[in-house]
Structures are given as C-alpha cells and as structure tokens.
Amino acid sequence: MDIPKVNERWTSQxxxxxxxxxxxxxxxRSKVITVGGQTxxxxxxxxxxxxxxxxxxxxxxxxxxEWPDFLKKAIGNEINSxxxxxxxxxxxFGCDLISLRLNGADPSGDDKSAADCAKVxxxxxxxxxxxxxIWGCGDDDKDAIVLQDCSAVVKGENCLIGSAKESxxxxxxxxxxxxxxxxxxEAPVDINIGKQVNILLQDAGYDLKDVVMxxxxxxxxxxxxxxxxxxxxxxxxxxKGDKLMAGPQLADVGGEVWRIKDAxxxxxxxxxxxxxxxxxxxxxxxxxxxxLQAGADILVMSHPSAIKTIxxxxxxxx
Amino acid sequence: xxxxxxQIYKSxxxxxxxxxxxxxxxxxxxxxxxxxxxxxxxxEISDDAQSAxxxxxxxxxxxxxxxxxxxxxxxxxxxxxxxxxxxxHNPTGVAGKISASLSDEEAAAKIEQINKAVFxxxxxxxxxxxxxxxxxxxxxxARAKMAAEKSNVPLILMGSVDSLKxxxxxxxDQKPLIYQADASSIDALAELAAATKAPxxxxxxxxxxxxxxxxxxxxxxxxxxxxxxNTEKPGDTLRTLTIxxxxxxxxxxxxxxxxxxxxxxxxxxxxxxxxxNTFAAKYAGILLVNSVxxxxxxxxxxxxxxxxxxxxxxNTVETKLYEVGQPDENxxxxxxxxxxxxxxxxxxxxxxxxxxxxxxxxxxxxxxxLNAYAGDKISAEKVVKTLQEQGVADKVKHRKxxxxxxxxxxxxxxxxTSEWKEVIIGPELASKIPAFLAENWK
Numbered sequence: 126m127d128i129p130k131v132n133e134r135w136t137s138q139x140x141x142x143x144x145x146x147x148x149x150x151x152x153x154r155s156k157v158i159t160v161g162g163q164t165x166x167x168x169x170x171x172x173x174x175x176x177x178x179x180x181x182x183x184x185x186x187x188x189x190x191e192w193p194d195f196l197k198k199a200i201g202n203e204i205n206s207x208x209x210x211x212x213x214x215x216x217x218f219g220c221d222l223i224s225l226r227l228n229g230a231d232p233s234g235d236d237k238s239a240a241d242c243a244k245v246x247x248x249x250x251x252x253x254x255x256x257x258x259i260w261g262c263g264d265d266d267k268d269a270i271v272l273q274d275c276s277a278v279v280k281g282e283n284c285l286i287g288s289a290k291e292s293x294x295x296x297x298x299x300x301x302x303x304x305x306x307x308x309x310x311e312a313p314v315d316i317n318i319g320k321q322v323n324i325l326l327q328d329a330g331y332d333l334k335d336v337v338m339x340x341x342x343x344x345x346x347x348x349x350x351x352x353x354x355x356x357x358x359x360x361x362x363x364x365k366g367d368k369l370m371a372g373p374q375l376a377d378v379g380g381e382v383w384r385i386k387d388a389x390x391x392x393x394x395x396x397x398x399x400x401x402x403x404x405x406x407x408x409x410x411x412x413x414x415x416x417l418q419a420g421a422d423i424l425v426m427s428h429p430s431a432i433k434t435i436x437x438x439x440x441x442x443x
Numbered sequence: 444x445x446x447x448x449x450q451i452y453k454s455x456x457x458x459x460x461x462x463x464x465x466x467x468x469x470x471x472x473x474x475x476x477x478x479x480x481x482x483x484x485x486x487e488i489s490d491d492a493q494s495a496x497x498x499x500x501x502x503x504x505x506x507x508x509x510x511x512x513x514x515x516x517x518x519x520x521x522x523x524x525x526x527x528x529x530x531x532h533n534p535t536g537v538a539g540k541i542s543a544s545l546s547d548e549e550a551a552a553k554i555e556q557i558n559k560a561v562f563x564x565x566x567x568x569x570x571x572x573x574x575x576x577x578x579x580x581x582x583x584x585a586r587a588k589m590a591a592e593k594s595n596v597p598l599i600l601m602g603s604v605d606s607l608k609x610x611x612x613x614x615x616d617q618k619p620l621i622y623q624a625d626a627s628s629i630d631a632l633a634e635l636a637a638a639t640k641a642p643x644x645x646x647x648x649x650x651x652x653x654x655x656x657x658x659x660x661x662x663x664x665x666x667x668x669x670x671x672x673n674t675e676k677p678g679d680t681l682r683t684l685t686i687x688x689x690x691x692x693x694x695x696x697x698x699x700x701x702x703x704x705x706x707x708x709x710x711x712x713x714x715x716x717x718x719x720n721t722f723a724a725k726y727a728g729i730l731l732v733n734s735v736x737x738x739x740x741x742x743x744x745x746x747x748x749x750x751x752x753x754x755x756x757x758n759t760v761e762t763k764l765y766e767v768g769q770p771d772e773n774x775x776x777x778x779x780x781x782x783x784x785x786x787x788x789x790x791x792x793x794x795x796x797x798x799x800x801x802x803x804x805x806x807x808x809x810x811x812x813l814n815a816y817a818g819d820k821i822s823a824e825k826v827v828k829t830l831q832e833q834g835v836a837d838k839v840k841h842r843k844x845x846x847x848x849x850x851x852x853x854x855x856x857x858x859x860t861s862e863w864k865e866v867i868i869g870p871e872l873a874s875k876i877p878a879f880l881a882e883n884w885k
Contacts, residue, residue, distance in 0.1 A: 126654045129696055131689035168681045191795070233878040314784075345742060346564070347791065348784040350749040350758075353724070354527045361525075385791055387564075387741065397562065399737035410713060411720040411742035415750075418724040434713040441677045441714070442721060 132172040135364035138164045139422075140334045140371050141177070144222060144307055145256025146283040153282065155254035158222050160337070160422040161373035166360065167420055168442055179417055179439055182224035182258055183214025184379035184427040187245045188235055190228065192427075193389040195402040199429055207245050208252035215253045218432045224258040224425040225249055226380070230271045231262040243274040250279055258309070258425075260287040269296045280304040287311065288339055291322055298329040309375060311339045314348065316355045323369045337423065338372040344381040344388070345412035352376075353419040360420035376416040379427030382409045410434040417442070446500045448476040454492035455485060462486045475500065503692045504700050506533075507642050507667045507728075509573065509620045510597025516572045518728040519702035524688060526754050534751040535723050536572030537743060538599055538704075539735040541590070543577030543606075550576070550586065551593055553735070558595045560735050562744065565783065566761065569744035571596065575622070575731050576610075578602040584613035591617045599644075599704075599731075604631045615639040622704075623671045629656050630663075637664035644704055646671035650687055654698035661698075669728065670699065673706040674718050680705065684726040702728030712739060720746045757809025758783035764833040765790065768799030772840040775800045775884050777869065778826055779847060780807040780815050788873035796877035798884060801838060805829045812847045823856035827863075836862055845869040 141162035146152025158180055165173025187207050189197065203209035207225065214220040225246065229237040246259060259275055261268030273296075276286060287309035289297040294310075301308050310326055312319035319340060327333050338359065343352040356374055363371035382388050388408035389401055398404060409431035413424050417439065426432045452472035463485050465471040474480040482488060482496055506520040518533045539557040541550050554574055561570040574594040579602040580586050587610035590598055598619040600610045608631075611621055623644035624632035636643035643665050647653035657668050670687060672680045684703055690696035705727040709715035716739045719730050723746045732739070752758060759781045767790055779789045781804050793800045805826055807815035815821040830836070830844075844863040846853055848871035857866050870879045 126651060126658065126698065128650045128654060128686065128699070129690050129694035131686055131693060168678055169685060170678075171682055171686070233875070233882075343784075346745040346749065347787050349746075350526075350752045350754065351784065353750070354525075354754055357525055358527055384795065386794055387745065397559075397737060398741060403736075404738035404741060407713065407716050407738050408742045410717045411746055414717040414720040415724050415746055418721055430713065434711070434717050437710065437714050438717040438721065441674075441709075441718070442681060443678050 133165070133169075135164055135173055137364055137366040137368075137371060138162060139360070139363050139373060140336075142285075142307060142335060142337055142373050144258070144283060144285045146281060150283070151281040153250070153254075154256055157283070158256050165364065167418055175443075177422070178443060179422050179424060180221035181219075181432055181435060181439075182222045182423055182425045183211065183218055183220035183432070184226070184377075184425050185211045185214060185223055185249065186226045186228045187237070187242065188229040190383070192383050193401065193405065196383060196389075196405060196428055199406075200427070208248045211249045211253045215255050218429045219436060220255070220426075220432065222256045222258060222423075223249065223253055224260070224377075226260045226262075227271055227275065228262050230264070230267050232264055232267050234262070239271045239274040242271045243278045246275040247278045250282065256284065257282065258285040258287060258423075260309075265290075265293040265296075269293065272297065273300050276300045276304045276306060279306075283307065285309060285337060289322060289326060291318065291325065294322060294325045295329055298326060298331045301335075302331065307335045307337065309337050309339045310372070311341065313341050314343065314351050314355065316340075316358055319355070319359065320369050323372070327369070333368065333372065336372045337375050338370070339375045339377070342377040342381045342416070344378075344385045345408060345415060346387050347381075347385055349412065349415060353415060356416065356419035356421060373422035374420055375423040375425065376413070376421040377425045378409060378413045378416060379425050379431075382412050383427060406430040406434070410438075414438055446476060446496070448473040451475050451482075451496060451500070454488070454496050456487045456489075458487065460487060478502075502700075503695055504688075504702060505667065507669060507702055509599070509618060509642055511616060511618045514595065514597045514617070516597050521688070521702070521728075522692065524685075524692065526750065530753040530755065531751045533702075533728070535727055535747045536729045537719075537740065537747075538573035538575040538729050538731050539571050540575045540601075540731055540733050541577060543579040543586070543602065545577075547586070547589065551589065554590060554593045556735050558593075560737070560740055562737070562741060564741075564745060564748065565787070567748060569741075569748060571735055571740065573597055573599055573620075573729065575599040575601055578606045578610040580606075583607070583610040586610065587614045587619070590614075591619075599729075604628045607632065608635055611635055611639055611641060615641060618642070620644055620669060620704075624656065624660065626652065626656065629659050633660035633663040633665050636660065642667035642669060644669040644671040650683060650690070650699065653687075654696070657698045657701065668701045670701050670703045671706070672703060674708055674722075677718055677721070681721070681725055684722075688726050704729040704731060706731040708733070712736075715739075716743065719743050723747050724750055759809040760786045760804060762804050762806040762829070764835055764838070765802040765804060766799070767793045767802060768797075770799040770801050770838070772838065774798070774839060775845055775880065776803065776835060776839060776843065777801070777845045778803040778805055778830070780805060780810060780812055780821065782807060782809050782811045782815075785811045785873075789876065792873045792876035793880075796880045798880050800880075801835060803830055803833055803835055812849045816850060821850075823853040823860070826853060827857060827861040830861065830863065841865075843867055847871070848875075
C-alpha cells in the first residue's frame with residue numbers, strides 16, 4: 126500500500142560556516158573545513174540537503190587536563206606538548222580540525238601570560254595544517270587579554286574563536302573583526318540566552334553568518350536531556366526561518382565527559398560497572414552519537430578510540 | 444489522529460444523563476479527547492458510534508506488551524516526534540541476543556549475565572529489559588523453555604518458521620515476541636501469533652511492503668505487532684524509522700502504528716555501541732544488542748534514561764544529606780538545591796576536588812539556585828530548617844557552612860539564626876569548587 130507523504134517543508138538553510146584559510150585565501154592551511162548548510166534535520170536527506178558532514182575537532186589543551194591516567198595513556202606522551210598532541214590528533218586520530226583550549230591562562234590555575242599563550246597558538250598553528258578552534262580559559266577579564274594576543278598571531282587564518290557570552294561579547298567581536306576570525310557564541314544551557322547572545326553579536330556589527338552556536342555541553346547522564354533538546358529545538362527554529370538561530374552547532378563532548386564519575390571512576394567506586402578504560406571511551410562515543418542526532422555539526426572529542434568510533438558512525442549514518 | 448472533543452460529542456447520545464460522572468455529554472467528550480476517559484465509560488453509547496469512534500480515537504501508535512505476569516515489557520504508544528513537544532513515554536528496551544549456536548551451558552551463562560545486568564544510577568534502576576533467544580538449534584522447544592525458566596526478563600524468540608512454531612508453543616503462556624515475519628513467512632507466523640496471542644515482529648524491504656504485511660497479519664487476528672529493522676545501512680534505517688513514525692503519528696497510518704525493534708550490528712563492539720545510542724535517541728522501541736558488557740550497556744541505558752526524561756517536569760534529587768567520598772567530622776558542608784542538574788554539578792565538582800564533603804540538599808521544587816531565589820523557593824530560614832532536619836550539626840565538629848556564591852545575602856541571617864556561625868560564600872559556578880576548596884579548606 127502507499128505510505129502517506131510525510132516530508133517536512135523546512136523553509137530555511139542553516140548557515141554554512143568555513144573555518145581555516147589556505148594560501149590562496151591568505152592563510153597557511155592545507156584545507157579548510159565547512160560545516161552547516163543543511164536544509165533538514167540530521168540524516169533526513171529525503172526532504173532536504175546535507176552538503177557537509179559533521180566534523181570532529183581534537184581536544185588539545187596547553188596544560189595537561191585533570192584526566193584519568195588511562196585517557197592520558199591512550200593519547201600518549203604527546204599530551205605533555207600541545208604541538209605534539211595536536212599533531213597526533215591530526216596524523217594518527219584523523220581529526221578534521223583542532224580545538225585548542227588555553228586552560229593554562231586561568232588566573233586560579235597556572236595564570237600563564239598572554240604572550241605565553243600566543244606562543245602556544247603560534248606553535249600549534251605551525252605544527253598542523255588543519256584549521257584551528259581557539260578558546261580562552263573561561264575567565265572573561267583574562268581572556269580579553271589572552272585572546273587578543275592569540276588572535277593576532279593567527280591573523281588571516283580564519284580561526285573559530287571561543288567564546289562570546291553576554292558578559293564579554295564586545296571584546297570578542299572587536300578581536301575577531303580586527304583579525305577576521307569566526308566566533309563561537311556561548312550560552313549556559315538556555316536557548317533564550319543563546320538567541321540573546323546572537324542578537325548582541327549582531328547589534329555589535331558582527332555577521333551571524335560567521336557564528337557557530339554553543340550551548341555549554343552537558344555530559345551524558347548530567348543534563349544531556351536539556352542540551353539535546355536545546356540543540357534540536359534550535360536547529361528546528363533555524364530551519365523554520367529564524368535567522369538568529371541558523372548557526373551550525375558545536376558540542377564539547379571531550380571537554381565534559383572526562384569530568385564525570387560515570388566515565389572515569391574505577392570499579393572499586395562503581396562496583397559492577399566494568400573497567401573504566403573501556404567504559405570511558407564508550408561513554409564519550411555514546412554522548413557524541415546522541416548529540417549528532419540532536420544536530421551537532423562540530424564535536425570536540427578526546428579519546429582516540431571514541432574518535433575512531435564516531436568517525437565510523439558518522440560515515441554509517443550518513 | 445486524535446479526535447477533537449467536538450467530533451466525539453457528535454456521536455454521543457447528547458442526553459446529559461450524567462451516568463458517566465460528568466455533568467454534560469460535552470464535558471465527557473472533552474475528557475475522552477484528552478485521553479482521561481475511555482468511550483466505554485459512557486453507558487448509553489450505541490455500538491455503531493463506539494466502533495466508529497474507537498477506531499479513530501485509538502492511540503496512533505499501539506501499546507505492545509511482551510511477556511506475562513511478573514515478567515513484562517511494555518512499549519509503544521508514543522505520541523510525538525520530538526521530546527520537547529510533550530515527552531517520550533515508554534523507555535526503549537535493550538534486548539541481549541543469545542545466539543542459537545551457543546550450547547545449553549553457554550546460553551544459560553549469557554542469560555545469567557543478562558539477569559545480573561541491573562544497575563543503580565541517580566536513584567533509578569537501569570537494566571536489560573529482554574532476552575532475545577535464537578531457537579534455530581537442535582531442540583527449539585527445550586531452548587525456549589530453558590530460557591523462560593532461567594531468565595528474569597521476558598523473551599524474544601528468533602528463528603525460522605518451524606523452530607518458532609515449536610519454541611513459541613512451548614512457552615506460549617509467557618507471550619514471547621515472535622521474531623520475525625517477512626513476506627514469505629507472514630501467513631504461518633501470523634497464524635502462530637493469533638493462536639498464541641503473542642506479539643509479532645514484522646519486517647520487509649520497504650515501508651509499503653511492511654504496511655501490506657501488518658495489514659495481512661491484522662486480518663488474521665494479530666493485534667500487537669512490532670516493526671522490525673536492522674543496521675545494514677544505518678542511515679537508511681534512521682530515515683525509514685522517521686518516516687514510519689511520522690506516518691503513524693501525523694497521518695494516522697494504522698498499518699505503521701506500531702513501535703519498532705532495531706537489530707544492532709556493527710563492525711566493532713564500539714561502533715555497535717554508538718549505533719545503539721543513535722537508535723535509542725531516534726525511535727527504536729527495542730534495541731537488539733550483542734554485547735551485554737557493563738561498559739557498553741551503561742552509557743546506552745543512561746542515554747535512554749536521559750532521552751525519556753519528561754522535559755516538562757524538573758528533574759529532582761531526593762532532599763537529604765549526601766556524602767561525597769567518606770567525609771568525617773572535619774569535612775566541609777555545602778548546601779544546594781534539589782534540581783538534579785545543580786546537585787550533580789556540585790557533587791561532580793566536589794568529587795573532583797578529592798576532598799570528602801557533605802552536601803545538604805534543600806527542597807526548591809526542582810529549581811536551580813537563582814530561579815529558586817527569584818521564585819521564593821529558597822530562603823535562609825528554609826536552609827536552617829533543612830540543616831536541622833537532616834541533623835547536619837551532629838555530623839561535623841566545626842560550624843562552617845559553604846553556601847552558593849549566588850546567595851551571599853543569606854550569610855548574615857544564617858549566622859544569626861542558627862549554630863552555623865561561620866558561613867563561607869562559595870563560588871557561583873560549580874566548576875570553581877575544586878579551586879575554591881583548595882584555597883579555603885585547609
């Protein structure tokens with residue numbers, strides 16, 4: 126029998142955002158990465174186009190994160206050097222781009238200087254030929270100084286800079302306009318604030334077509350339901366024509382999953398839960414698979430095995 | 444498609460006899476439309492009107508029950524495509540596969556593994572819901588009986604028509620899911636399902652054929668069916684599942700108005716895990732999986748737990764005193780709200796600090812710190828009362844209380860009205876707790 130026609134008529138396209146610049150485009154990358162551009166929900170190619178697959182950005186930090194030993198071991202000794210770590214992400218783990226966090230700048234941590242951070246960025250840029258995502262440490266005042274210097278050393282490379290919030294968007298806009306970078310707009314698990322930050326960016330004269338949206342990611346089991354639904358609603362709103370919500374979306378899976386007990390705690394703490402060396406990467410991959418269904422376009426990931434699993438998954442569910 | 448109150452009203456006697464317990468037929472019709480009452484609750488309704496309406500007012504996706512008394516799995520009757528539109532109702536079940544090629548001992552061992560796959564997570568029990576037993580072995584009836592006896596969960600029986608006939612007959616009182624009928628076996632298996640009143644999984648190469656097959660089975664008297672898919676081409680399956688669900692929920696396509704089962708296979712256990720999570724998010728009612736290892740099951744069961752959470756109901760944790768690590772009389776004391784996201788953020792960060800601590804959870808009706816304060820759901824008085832009720836002062840020698848950074852205004856009142864004489868204002872964000880403790884708790 127015939128099945129009733131059920132195609133959705135989405136009216137709008139998600140913005141296509143390109144990160145990185147080749148020599149022709151004034152940069153030094155061997156290739157650029159483009160995300161977004163779709164006219165339907167994840168995978169639903171029978172009713173719209175999905176010109177760009179989701180991509181995986183390898184998590185790299187200037188200081189070694191407080192991660193379980195088994196994760197550090199899986200990444201290898203290279204974790205001690207942001208340049209070597211980034212190289213390994215690209216050459217061995219097959220990441221599409223690098224997500225560099227300048228955690229060392231945190232005033233309540235190592236409090237590294239802007240000059241030191243800029244040096245790290247410069248070295249990572251030289252070490253790999255893929256586009257870069259560059260984040261500060263999350264402290265607005267410090268990031269204002271750090272990101273200014275870091276942005277300047279990669280001027281023309283068309284990086285994605287994170288992140289603009291209600292509290293610091295003016296600074297980030299000024300930096301990114303001066304050096305021609307793309308912006309991550311961030312909101313704390315709140316779709317309305319997400320929209321508000323985008324309005325502020327637009328009012329500050331920044332083109333929303335150059336914005337990637339980021340809802341502070343929740344790890345699986347720790348509020349994933351909220352963020353999943355926000356990503357899904359934001360995507361549907363964008364497809365229905367709301368230009369303020371039409372940006373591609375980023376999920377920082379690797380940055381969140383390795384902070385939670387379920388992914389890292391030993392069997393002594395969680396009896397019957399099995400070896401965390403296997404449970405952890407499963408947790409990261411599961412979380413990433415969920416966010417792909419919600420509408421994430423850029424997944425930041427850490428564990429090489431989880432990265433491999435999700436690369437294969439992205440291919441299979443296309 | 445759900446009927447409106449007006450459509451239902453037209454078929455009622457319109458006598459306002461009140462026998463249904465409502466003052467008017469219109470009021471009753473509204474209740475039926477809201478699915479609060481069944482048409483059968485009207486004692487005066489004509490048979491004609493009832494049959495005309497019950498077809499139209501039946502839920503767009505059938506509720507299917509596998510198993511019998513004590514060992515049951517109920518799923519289906521989903522109403523929306525996206526959880527924010529209402530909620531997802533009946534959580535996806537994970538079914539562990541037991542291959543027919545296993546020996547009796549090996550099969551029994553895997554059933555035992557499935558029985559043991561029960562976990563506690565944030566106060567809820569997570570477990571494998573079904574045992575999927577291959578019966579293409581030397582004695583299908585014996586294998587099915589053994590599984591029925593040993594398994595704590597209901598059964599799916601998988602095999603050829605002849606094996607299934609023997610196996611289902613042997614355990615028919617257990618109402619196993621018969622897996623699975625295709626175009627070649629639909630007649631035989633539909634008859635088996637109708638005779639044993641067991642639910643039937645149906646598969647086909649396309650949704651058009653699938654709809655033909657479920658119609659055929661229905662005509663033979665099978666009421667409860669499950670649409671069956673696999674992951675040979677996962678992308679195609681995602682699209683097909685989406686179309687089937689849209690057709691059922693939005694276009695009242697009765698032939699596709701059944702929940703779905705997806706047989707998950709992947710090149711590696713890891714890819715299988717990721718695919719299982721994918722289909723948990725998008726529209727599988729049952730996932731057939733090979734691995735029942737905790738490291739694969741736990742993330743999957745947590746995804747199901749998260750996705751099937753009611754988005755309109757704030758998630759809360761029990762209002763009590765929590766211990767992180769093994770705190771002693773010198774350990775720090777925090778208070779926070781019973782909004783689970785807030786609580787688990789605080790708990791996670793306290794854990795990360797590696798300093799054992801007490802966390803006193805105050806009932807804020809599921810609101811986070813700022814919302815609770817704005818909505819008058821938390822006050823210094825309430826905090827003091829909760830601390831007393833939970834006997835926190837008996838647990839520690841000191842009288843230092845760490846309060847959320849967003850509530851500095853509580854400090855003076857707590858110090859004045861309770862024994863907690865040293866109130867310390869904590870960080871605004873949970874993520875700053877480790878640094879805060881390192882600095883302030885020596």
